[in-house]
Amino acid sequence: MNKDAVLHIPMSQYAYALDGERMVFRLRAGRGDLDACYLHYGDRACRQTPVVFHSLSMRVAAQDERFDYYEVAFSSPYRRLCYYFELRCGEERLLYYGDFFSEACVDDRSEYYQYPYMHRADLVCPPSWAADAVVYQIFPDSFATGKRWISGRESCFYYQGKTVRGKRGGTLLGIAENADYLEEMGFNAVYINPIFAAGEYHKYDIIDYYHVDPCFGTDEDFRELVKTLHNHGIRVIIDGVFNHCGWHFDAFEEVVQKGREASFCDWFYRLAFPVIRQEDPEAVPDYECFGYERMMPKLATDQEAAAEYFCNVGAYWLREFAIDGWRLDVASEVNDGFWRRFFKTVREVNPQAILIGEVWESAGHWLDGTMFDSTMNYDFRKHCRRFFAEKTIDAAAFDGRVTHMRMRYREQSVFAQMNLLDSHDVSRFSSLCGGDEEAYELAVLFLMTFPGMPSVFYGDELGVTGLCEDDYRQAMPWERAAVSKAADTGYSRQQLFYKKAIRLRRQEEALRRGGYGAVSAASGSRLYVYRRFLEAEEILIALNMEDSTMTLNQEWLEGKLLWQRRLEGYKLESRGFVIVKSGKTGEKICR
Known part of the structure; x- marks a missing residue:
């Protein structure tokens, strides 16, 4: 032993x-x-x-x-x-x-x-709707100005005497006017990057946590957006930036102006007086920041006044605008005490609001039921990159990695993880696949059939590519989009594939709430076969990342599946897949 x-x-x-x-x-x-x-x-x-x-x-x-x-x-x-x-x-x-x-x-x-x-009180209880969510991430500056279009124009406004900028013309009403597109594609939740008044186009340098950035519209526009999305059956998650603020946030402004006499000195880390805002972008500031980004001073949320302020921000947008949750930026760098307080505050306003932490590493520390319900699962992307895009690991290694990823959390947390292939901070997954469309589709199918909340970055379904920031945050290519409430006609190959994969997930409860197990993941092979099961129903998914046709093997099917005789000898082309459902209503081969 x-x-x-x-x-x-x-x-x-x-x-x-x-x-x-x-x-x-x-x-x-x-x-x-x-x-x-x-x-x-x-x-x-x-x-x-x-x-x-x-x-x-x-x-x-x-x-x-x-x-x-x-x-x-x-x-x-x-x-x-x-x-x-x-x-x-x-x-x-x-x-x-x-x-x-x-x-x-x-x-x-x-x-x-x-x-x-x-x-x-110690139970880990993510919102009941989390396992059913299919999330669409929207970078508001890049998404839409109106119905099926984006202006692509830069904008500049003066807000409380400070300059705020936009880059591509996206607005909140632009999102609202395309709610029918989101619904038709099958998304039932959106995660929107920061919407609050901030200096730069990305809006992570916030100057006012209580109002919408004028580049995106008004507070009332946001209220209308939430109402519109809710009417289309779509929940709304917004970005909370509480690790740092912008260097023109009022509290930091006072520290710069008044020095040691400022009442907000303890809201920030490692201040050296006088506090100077360096104009040189290469300068290392003499105060703690997000990384070494001088325009984003780090907030000291272990201080009572600061913690109270930002917890009130969390409650305000839930209470006044009926949002459905928060995605929390740089969550692993904020003190635990604040997150526990924030969690309690949010749950008191809405017990079904979700909290999703941006944690790139293993996140078990934050998933004990007192801080977050979910985290952005960048490990999901990492393992998919190795198997589908780079093709540097075999099925055995891939299964081992996703198994470890599942077993490191409680079951409740696994079903609430926000799984992603890409986001606003990383290269588009389709670009990593280097033009291998079939491999990309297999990764998307895996995303939609794996336990957890699948998250799609805007435009992925329309073939948006990009390896660097300016490219992967490019304007939404609305000219490629189609919406058809009748048959699946008029869609591009990629858009239709996303639509069908999302539909499959939303139709099959076993894919949202069922168990998971590998059926075939052999060393040296890139044929990966797994199943999802719930009560009397099973769904088998076979993904062939080999460069040749593979035949499904009776030996490993024997005794593991309800439909083994039906699949024996099934030919699976290179980069091909088959999905089979077996249960009370018999058997069904999707492809």
Whole structure:
């Protein structure tokens, strides 16, 4: 038995409550190492000594290249649990508890693993609609000026004596006038990059958190936008920039003008007086910033007055404009205490509002149910880039990476992750595919059939490309767009593919809320086959990234799927795919 591979972490994604009754326990072991694994659990407050334990057989719920992840979900009769694991490998039988191995149980219940109490307040509960969301990300400056058009013109306004600029002419009413396009494509949520008054076109250097930037319109325009999108069944998530502000934000203005006498000195980090706004873009400022960007001083949200102000901002836009949530910029660089306070404030206004943190790394720290419901899943993009775009890993490595990505979070958080292929901060995925349209389509299909909220950056469906910022934030090419409420006619290949993939996801509950498992992910192969399953229904998706036609193999289909005889010998062309549904209504091959 490979003891070094065994891992369990109490009170984490390895031991958590799904709801007020059901528990999930996991244990990691070396791949193929164990013959069996059992969970033994008992009442932590049991009046008998030794504790009376109950046994449950654990199954291998997932595998990556090195590990098996054993899991069991059950309805617990107890609110307080002590527990241990029994591991079997051939003739070897070991008990695992307290991070140590033993050959026998002890009488002292305190030595076992503990789940002290199943508190309802500690449950991870993303909004119920998150798993059903298909998100469209809109960079407002680049999207639309009116119905199916964008002016492409720069703009400049004076706002409270300060200059604000736009680059391509997008407006909030322009978004509203294209709500029918978003609905027809199948999107039911939008994430809009910053809309507040700010100096530069990207609006991440905010100068007023309570009003819309005049380049985009007015506060009333935004109110109309939210109302219009809601009427089309589309939820609205906006960008919250609370890690930093613009250097013309009133609080920072006062610090520059009054120095140590300013009442906002403790709103900022590492100030050196006098505070000087360097005009040289290469200058390193003598105050903490977002990166070294002198125009974006970092906010000290650990200070009471600053925290109160920005929590009030969060509540204001929920209460006054009925938005459905916040995407939170540079979230990993803001102190935890502020996020817990912000989370509580937002939930008090709207218990179904979503909070999505911009965290590029593994985000388990922020997904404990007290800070965020979701994060932008850039690891999803990273793994897809290697498999679909660069073609530098095989199916085994790809499956291992997406398995690790799923198993690092609680199930609730997995279904709420905002999965993406690209965004306003990275190159367009289609450009990374280097003209391989079929490979790009397979990546899109994977996005739409993987657990979590798929997010599409504006224009991806219309073939927008770009490797550098000015290109991947280019104006929406409305001349390529089509809207047809009748048959799927008039669409370009890529737009139609997106429309069909989104429709498939929204029609099939198993794709939104079902389990996930690899069926074929062989070393040395780039044929990846996986399934989604929910109750009596299963959906199989086979993606062939090989350069040649592949034949589906009866050997690995045997015993794993409801439809194996139907698929035996099915020919899958290079960069081709097949989707098969099997369930109460029989079998259906989508392609």
